[in-house]
Amino acid sequence: MLENLKESCGVFGAQDFDYRSVFPYVYWGLRGQNHRGHQSHGFLTFDGNFHIHKDLSLVPRIKRGAIQEWIMKLPGHVGLGHVRYTTSGGTDGESLVKSTAPILEHEGKTTIALSFNGNIVNVPEIIRKIREKSPNFQFDFDAQLISRKILSGLAERRDLALSVKSCMKEMEGAFSVAGITQEGELFAFKDQCGIRPLCCGLSEDRKILTVCSETVGLDVNGFEFDFELNPGELVVASEDGFAREQLVDCGRRALCAFEFAYFSRPDSMLGNKFVYEVREEFGRNLAREYPDTVRNSDIIISMPETGNDAAFGLHELTGKRWERASRRHRYVTERAFILLPKERYTTIDRKINIIDHKISGKNVAVVDDSIVRGDTTRVVVKKLRKMGAKKVYLLITFPRIMGPCFYGVDMATYGELIGSRYETEEIAEIVGADAVKYQSIDGLVKATGLSRNELCLGCITGKYPTPMAQRLADEMKERFENGYEEKGRIYEVAIH
Numbered sequence: 001m002l003e004n005l006k007e008s009c010g011v012f013g014a015q016d017f018d019y020r021s022v023f024p025y026v027y028w029g030l031r032g033q034n035h036r037g038h039q040s041h042g043f044l045t046f047d048g049n050f051h052i053h054k055d056l057s058l059v060p061r062i063k064r065g066a067i068q069e070w071i072m073k074l075p076g077h078v079g080l081g082h083v084r085y086t087t088s089g090g091t092d093g094e095s096l097v098k099s100t101a102p103i104l105e106h107e108g109k110t111t112i113a114l115s116f117n118g119n120i121v122n123v124p125e126i127i128r129k130i131r132e133k134s135p136n137f138q139f140d141f142d143a144q145l146i147s148r149k150i151l152s153g154l155a156e157r158r159d160l161a162l163s164v165k166s167c168m169k170e171m172e173g174a175f176s177v178a179g180i181t182q183e184g185e186l187f188a189f190k191d192q193c194g195i196r197p198l199c200c201g202l203s204e205d206r207k208i209l210t211v212c213s214e215t216v217g218l219d220v221n222g223f224e225f226d227f228e229l230n231p232g233e234l235v236v237a238s239e240d241g242f243a244r245e246q247l248v249d250c251g252r253r254a255l256c257a258f259e260f261a262y263f264s265r266p267d268s269m270l271g272n273k274f275v276y277e278v279r280e281e282f283g284r285n286l287a288r289e290y291p292d293t294v295r296n297s298d299i300i301i302s303m304p305e306t307g308n309d310a311a312f313g314l315h316e317l318t319g320k321r322w323e324r325a326s327r328r329h330r331y332v333t334e335r336a337f338i339l340l341p342k343e344r345y346t347t348i349d350r351k352i353n354i355i356d357h358k359i360s361g362k363n364v365a366v367v368d369d370s371i372v373r374g375d376t377t378r379v380v381v382k383k384l385r386k387m388g389a390k391k392v393y394l395l396i397t398f399p400r401i402m403g404p405c406f407y408g409v410d411m412a413t414y415g416e417l418i419g420s421r422y423e424t425e426e427i428a429e430i431v432g433a434d435a436v437k438y439q440s441i442d443g444l445v446k447a448t449g450l451s452r453n454e455l456c457l458g459c460i461t462g463k464y465p466t467p468m469a470q471r472l473a474d475e476m477k478e479r480f481e482n483g484y485e486e487k488g489r490i491y492e493v494a495i496h
């Protein structure tokens with residue numbers, strides 16, 4: 001999928017029990033996870049004092065000299081990192097840097113640092129509660145709500161677990177958090193449903209503990225995967241290692257299914273399977289579910305990178321030729337938002353090169369991960385037609401997206417989603433394809449190795465794993481169907 005759909009963040013945390021510097025691990029951990037947020041990055045370390053540095057840009061763009069400088073300026077045996085793409089809040093440079101974690105917050109004499117991935121749903125309610133105690137509280141971004149709740153809990157009881165527990169109980173939404181207390185303890189926890197991933201790993205000698213959004217953050221550092229945090233679980237590092245504590249049990253897990261199709265790196269492990277293996281199975285499912293379409297195709301092509309593994313699975317099962325004729329321009333990272341509106345439809349040409357004589361005169365099955373708004377899909381189909389494709393069939397691994405996401409993916413309204421406005425046949429007509437074939441929800445679930453009750457499938461089934469998100473989705477849908485204009489995330493309106 002080439003629509004640049006954004007998720008808000010990737011997090012990383014590390015503690016060295018032998019008190020050596022962790023900055024290099026944090027740097028590489030973020031670099032390995034930069035796909036989760038490439039607008040800004042932040043580093044924080046602790047050596048008795050907190051040291052912090054945040055900036056715009058991709059992590060690999062940080063100049064070598066600057067890294068040497070930051071190694072000196074960010075000493076400490078405990079560290080946090082964060083990469084972000086904003087899905088809410090101000091978008092000027094200053095706001096972007098400010099809202100990038102790690103954030104460092106104080107209340108009285110208590111300080112904590114936090115990195116956060118996700119989205120809080122009941123923001124107005126939480127702000128109201130915070131302002132009962134701190135009337136001047138100024139809300140800018142979700143991570144503040146978590147840090148405020150923990151800080152006030154710590155100020156009252158000096159008990160991290162109880163403070164985190166009240167956070168888990170009172171806040172609805174997705175939050176995978178890594179933090180550092182002022183005593184220098186690394187901690188990490190997940191919301192009650194575990195919507196966003198967060199895993200824990202150790203160095204070979206077990207002297208360095210790390211937490212990160214995806215297992216690739218461990219791999220890049222040469223660390224070993226230990227476990228994926230359970231929903232409602234808190235992990236706290238101590239001198240001797242770490243302790244796990246199940247604080248809240250909501251009775252179900254709801255890992256975002258879109259992580260498998262699009263967000264996570266293919267070489268990350270989610271739910272005991274490598275993401276690329278799951279995507280290969282997606283491709284095999286498409287072959288099983290749509291044999292006629294595959295039979296009528298001369299070649300398969302894939303939309304890099306997320307369509308590649310599914311295309312391989314489809315090819316492997318059917319023997320149909322997977323023509324590697326669509327390639328990403330490796331060093332083109334411009335995104336649609338920095339182009340002029342009239343240039344927008346040329347983004348695809350800048351990103352993906354398709355070899356036209358491989359397409360000409362052929363029936364082409366295009367494997368892609370999803371169709372969200374449909375704009376770029378239309379451009380791809382148009383391009384293939386121009387190259388002489390006889391038929392264009394779109395085989396899509398993520399089922400039809402019919403509802404918004406409340407948990408950190410920038411699909412905010414029904415109106416913006418082509419799948420909520422049109423039936424599949426109409427979508428094919430709108431994007432100019434001969435057919436659109438989505439993988440079934442059952443096929444997707446089975447391929448992940450998890451059960452329906454362990455996944456969030458909200459945007460494809462209309463059944464959200466948390467009650468307020470469900471209520472908001474129902475209200476928004478009713479408004480949309482009754483022709484009211486949607487103004488974005490209604491749950492974020494009038495909260496400042």
Ligand code: SF4
Nearest residue numbers: 256257405456458459
């Ligand atoms: S609503 Fe969709 S994108 Fe959002 S967390 Fe659930 S599955 Fe993922």
